[in-house]
Amino acid sequence: MSYDSFVIQFLNGLAGASSLFMVAAGLSLIFGVTRIINFAHGSLYMLGMYIAVACAGKIGFWWAVPVAALAVAAVGALVEMLLLRRIYAAPELLQLLATFALVLVAKDYALWQWGSEDILGPRAPGLAGAVAIGKAAFPEYDLFLIGFGPLMLLALWLVLTRTRWGTLVRAATQDREMAAALGVNQKWLFTGVFALGAFLAGLGGALQIPREPATLLIDLSVVSDAFVVVVVGGLGSIGGAFVAALLIAQIKSFCIGLGFSQVTLVAEFIVMALVLVLRPWGLLGRVPAQARGPWTAERPLVPPSRPALAALGAVAATLLALPLVSGGYTLVLLTEILLFALFAVSLHFIMGPAGLHSFGHAAYFGLGAYAAGIFLLREKLPMELALALAPLVAGLGALVFGWFCVRLSGIYLAMLTLAFAQIAWSVVFQWDALTGGSNGIVGVWPAPWLASKTAYYLLTLVVCAAAIAFLWRALYSPFGYALRAARDSPLRADAIGMDTRRLQWAGFALAGLFAGIAGALYAFSKGSISPETMAVTRSVDGLVMVLLGGIQTLTGPLWGAALFTWLQDTVARNVDYWRAVIGAVILFLVLAFPQGVTGFVGERLRARDA
């Protein structure tokens, strides 16, 4: 690499860092005060882009930028007042779910308003030219961005340390209740912070339009980038967000500049891994205060009652006998419900009893699915063997990712699992030769003896029932108890000689393995696999299922999976803007049943018994 191109790549990285910093700083700020990880932060960025592009034609680029940022800030304030205010007291997972529902709604809104095509933005008037750096040219606008990032850092720092509002924000970041007891009206403080965070996201998006087109896909990619930045920089540290944004943007820039755009993600992964091993709470982060525990105190685990076992047996028998009276579409839908039930139960296994809130469980589902397809078609293994081996690949993936994940806890862990899943997704998306890239793999069909819908349904039923039974049984074993012990009190667990990390690592890998079984079954049931199989949305589907069912119940994930899969199937077939509908349904459920549906019903039943 010549000196000139080195300088150019370096400057490119600096320019890219500015927008990234603004998004991450907003995310960090909002989290600090409201303790909510705003999944929809990338959507706010996306809205900023679209609004700026739409306005630029009428009022010019330089007016469009502040207008877009302010409009997004207003949207943020509205969201805070209408939605978040109602769920501040809810468990943090439900809050995340609610903000994810916003992602769905925002995406469909943008689709409806601006269509599915990417829209190119204008160049920045006055800065449309380029300056010569050695023999190469560098856009003037990018130079402006390089200066703008540090300026925003300075402005934020001044606001936070030199104004009464900033002092109150920092106080509330540490202890909201105490601030309230001192007369601080947190309602408006929260709205203000959320609006400021949204403003930063909108501004970041709007400023980006001369450099890249507005696209519907930007939301999740920006938010997962921001998660990586925040995890590397340290949650709640604005300075950390700045340093990490520089670091990540430089890595991207150099990988692309050197012609290794495929290794970008791997490089990002390695940097993140290094930082997390050396400084688990990020470069400038601090050990977070203990997150709120799981819901209220969980009741001790009691062995299932005879009637409950009988009921489960009856359900299994009914399912087994079903092909006698039903066929075709019902069996296809039930196959899907069964394997998603296994997926949800495996996710519940680490989320509930182990307390590890994974937001990237689809990675292991997808690894299982892809491994099955690759073993079958590329390695020419028999289908049965491919199905048996594929989950091991998923388990191996969970073993690698899990090693890092279990070093963190709470929201950090959630973000890291999501970032890993996003990386796995991108690798699959980009590795054409092996995975077929965005087209995926087709022709993943089961062996002839399993080819009929009925035979495959029965195979799925038997495998899933056995797998679910194993996971449930494991919760009653010393290992299951040990996981709960490590969740209830890591301090005490450590003090009685338990290696909590190793236990959680094993639990994580086990859950990944079982998600892989579901994924492999899924691949053969569909006959094809695409990157969608392991997208972030699938991870969230799993979360919705678990939370719908109620995280404190054992059978909850089953009913959650059945309800959600059925709902998604019905809605997707009949409605154009199905994402928005699903989003609205999630929002409704979160607001109406903050303990999950089965949790809610159980609570009612107990109340009646008492």
Added chain:
Amino acid sequence: MTVLAVKSLSKSFGGVRAVRDVSFTVAAGELLAMIGPNGAGKTTCFNMVNGQIAPDAGSVEFEGRSLARLAPRQIWRLGVGRTFQITATFGSMTVRENVQMALLSHHRRLFSFFSLSKDQFVKDAEALLDRVGMRDQAGRACSLLAYGDLKRVELAVALANRPRLLLMDEPTAGMAPEERDELMRLAAELARDSRIAVLFTEHDMDVVFTHADRIIVLAEGELIAEGAPAEVRANARVREVYLGAGAGHA
């Protein structure tokens, strides 16, 4: 017989020397209280003994074996039990299950996937609960227990690996006066019966002067006095920096 020997322990945080050249020993069956004003270095000292903080200099030896660079869980395996200032128990489990966890860990049965946890070491668990007077509440959820009872459960858990050394951080914090006395009587009895060495920190001077065999006093990171309760109570320096005018009954 000396169970714990602490020699010339020092620790600084950001240039501030929190603990300076502190040495003491605890013998089997002996209750040693560590007292001192806030910021005297008690907690730092305590956490260096239990492995949560690595000392800058000095050594901690348990039965002649150095505890340097061992994690808390490794220290526990050697035979050191501990209780916390704010009780740490497994809230989603019953009292019996809490003790069973410690026993499962002691017998290295945590990675067992196929046995039923509830059938493991039931007798041992109940025997331990008997010793602390909690057997009749064995089936109750820990999250529903009164605070004083929770402290007893912790004691039972701490005894599960038959420790030769018990570390108790402010064992009676947050308890009513007569409960305090009862708990410390229980701890003292267990220590003497099983020849367990006990090191505890404590703010309640009634508890310290009634139950400790020996007392060490820290101030500004240094050991300023050591001896039997009566000697320490009479020590002029201790009265000046810590006990104040109303010595011994505040």
Added chain:
Amino acid sequence: MLEARGLVAGYGRAQILFDVALEIRAGEVVALLGRNGAGKSTTLKALMGLLPLRAGEVRFGAERIDRLPAYRIARLGLGYVPEDRRIFTDLTVIENLEVGRQPPRAGAPAWTPARLYELFPNLARMQTRLGGRMSGGEQQMLTIARTLMGNPAALLLDEPSEGLAPVIVEQMARTIRDLKREGLAILLSEQNVHFADAVADRAYLIEQGHIRGAGALAEVRERYQSL
């Protein structure tokens, strides 16, 4: 000045307070004695609006405050000092005081940082120190000073002597007597009888969420110690 009747409150399904009633008149120091878990902290939190009431009525001066959020109650002039201090450790001493600042009000002493430094000379020497770098005793002083910045007419003090060395406890007792001289009404929860003895005019005894006694300190103390 502060009057509560029929307070019922709890966490989740657990009920902690059962029909708690108490009253503090202007210029008095009243102790709420009880052992750990008796409901002392819960009572103070419920009065302050930090815990929703399931039933009951609280009057502060002429206002009903039982349905108000905590920040409104604070702005009406009721100060709250939590038992675990809850200093903003990332903020300096002066910033901690700033968070508590409210406009002065009629009928209550008005505080400025300068006046508070007279009351707590230690704090004057460490104005730019981070709250997290202070000793427990210094934090206890700061948490009281911070609440005073709101110029309260009455103060709820949750176990001010808990976890403090005996010499600091003596200093704390002097501070409370100073505040009483300034005209503040104070309700303090305590399990340390000696401390309550040193500062309080009268007392309530709380046991398992019920008020079990009220009156002169000596009588209440006797009942408490015989529990």
